[in-house]
Amino acid sequence: MKLQFLVLLVLLAATLAGCATNPATGESNFVMMSEQQELDLGRRASQDIGKEYPRYADEKLQAYVQQVGERVARYSHRDNLKYQFTVIDSADINAFALPGGYIYIHRGLLAYLNSEAELAAVLGHEVGHVTARHGVQQQSQSMAWGMLGQAVAIGTGVGAAGDLTNVLGTAMVRGYGRDMELQADSLGAQYLARSGYDPQAMVEVVKVLKSQEDFARDQATRRGQAVPTSGYHGVFDTHPDNDRRLQQAVGPARALAGAGGQQTNREVFLQHLQGLPFGDSEATGVRRGQSFYHAGLGFTLSAPQGWSMDNRPEALIAVSADRQALIAMQLDRAKDTPEAFLQARLGGQRLAQAEPLQQAGLQGYTGVIPGRPAKRVAVIFKDSKAFLFVAAVKGGASLEGVDDQFLQTIKSFHPLTADERKLAQPMRLQLVRAKAGQSFAELAKDSPLSRDAEANLRLLNHQYPSGQPSPGDWLKVVH
Template structure:
């Protein structure tokens, strides 16, 4: 039985070998191109639900145009590539199988030329043309088959579990080799498309400055250095003078003939007015306060607490991440009182210590879900909406020690004042021409002050930590 299973696996392995269109090597894949395209199209619909498009048709068209220019020079230029600017402050970009590529406006804001944008998009096109996601999935499927074979052949199911664990660890993330491969391939596409392949190195510098900035800001606050949560892969983890990176980009430099395009001014003009940080549609974080214009509410958090703002949930947490309070939005069932709403949501779990909430003219209810991990829950009705709060603790914290803070957040919920409506508007990039002798410190306005001041402007303009603009340069400021 074991011999037959191994023979089947060997046959599957051989049947799954295909010539990689980007590298010319024989790769192990268990998915046809048609299956790859179908998978990408299906995932694209799910991605767009979680990552809405940035509402700027002109900028979306520009990114599609730059992306197509790079993709036309790729090894799989017959694919229909779709490039999407995502309305998110995250510094990120990623690709799905089949040619669906996304760049977040948070990353776009820190780039400084069209060539750098093309470098990011070219890197992601490289993942698509080299079929990295397909190779990952095929490897994962093979590990699963191997685990099943071992389990059947030995009669020990745990062996299959071990194999699956090994498989998951093996394919988690693209890994350094695939990221280097995508950089080398992407740099070739840049050169063939007429862009300067040095832009790959420039993007690495931009993102290494991001890491240094985060470390410096954490040190000023007396906090631990945060884990890198930025752009995946080589861009995020390796210095611009890395020998292997220089080696893989070398062939692209040889391809570059004549004057290679950088496109700084045209690119920066496209960024003028770009939302920076939180968008109005997801709500704006300012210090310890949160303002949501379209939904007309504000919340306040205890000193030192931080917020995670996502389209589907707002999470506030203590500095040590031992206490959390999440708020989500649901449709209110007006046939139910707020207390009945919570009891229905609790299902078979009982609520204790319940009390009515009166937040201005708004009605609500709060209670505790008892148990080993007791939670504070609450709901506030506003119009047709029900704002649902769930608060919990972990580790050494207890509900008793954190409950007053949870209640203070819930009770801070109220409608915006006229002045606060202005605070619910996002910060935007604004371009200005640097004058002779003008220092970046002179360009720090209210918007920049809210987002990290002079250090943030230096980061945005690739001048971190101490550079100054030259006379006549376009400078990104925040307003």
């Protein structure tokens, strides 16, 4: 009973301290921070985001996105905030908001949108998360679960209870969930209508994202792979046109759009996409087939046939087709000799099968860290940088079975040649007018997309899975 009373006191104190009126909905929500604390939280988080995600280096596009975002935010329930809209140089199809008005959209999502109204819908949706304080509510729930965990630990004398409750709380509040996403859609549609855009664009954006899910599922099924989980905004089980709750969320906003309040600005938006990198960018490195090229760092390497590469801000990772082996490359500052560098990073661990590497005029060192599983490690010095490789297999699999492929990848590393520098340039979007009788199959013949070019062109132009262009339409193609 004492423990139950203690937990009740904690929850009661948190509830009394944390009830606040939601500025967007008028509802009473559980929050545990003031608006100033929210702004401080967002500012600190934005600094971390800036370190992790590179800003896309096109200030004209950045200014355009800021302008569209400010237009929508001006009609929001928290127009007093100073909103910052940033395009991230990433091929991911995503957008997100931090508390206090810091909103980010990935370059990859921009490529699949087809009008300024759709861009405004994405930004409006994220503004809706900010105005409804969804991030603050999520943070407050997490804080409350942390307090509860401390109370359980005090009441039982078992410190691990606090950790367990934190884990449960984190799992419970992970992601915004369908209700908050629908609320953000509803608020975003209102802001669209009030700012003069067509609120139907909110549904069109969800169609774009739903098509991405359908495409990923179709590809996985054809290749016999596991169906990927839903990505950004993946909360709709049916087609958006048939999703009753989505229609209920967006429908009332249509009544707000009076005569003249139905702008889409399709051509203006598409012109801003001219030349936009599609997929990887020069600044982050470009994947072409089994090879990776980085113009800024001046190197290339190749993964074994059938392996896939994941280009992340913190590492380049190659994964085998059966997902049982991977090799990751990270960047560090070169110091001492390659052997001394590697030994220092190992912190005294014994290195077996150690040997120097000499390739294309570069110096390096490699070896195997014994254990279960064993790991292949290597470092190659180039200029003043150290390229560190760590390769491993899952579970109890043997390193020997794939070690030749690990070494093949490591030893493929070399400085870019003049011809390879051309390959380090990204694919880019270009606009063309559709000709009479022209099909996506015809357009795909000249596409540099390595696979599924026709399906990708349909996705880019709102025509997946079987649509065709109409004569005179502006189309996005990849060159």
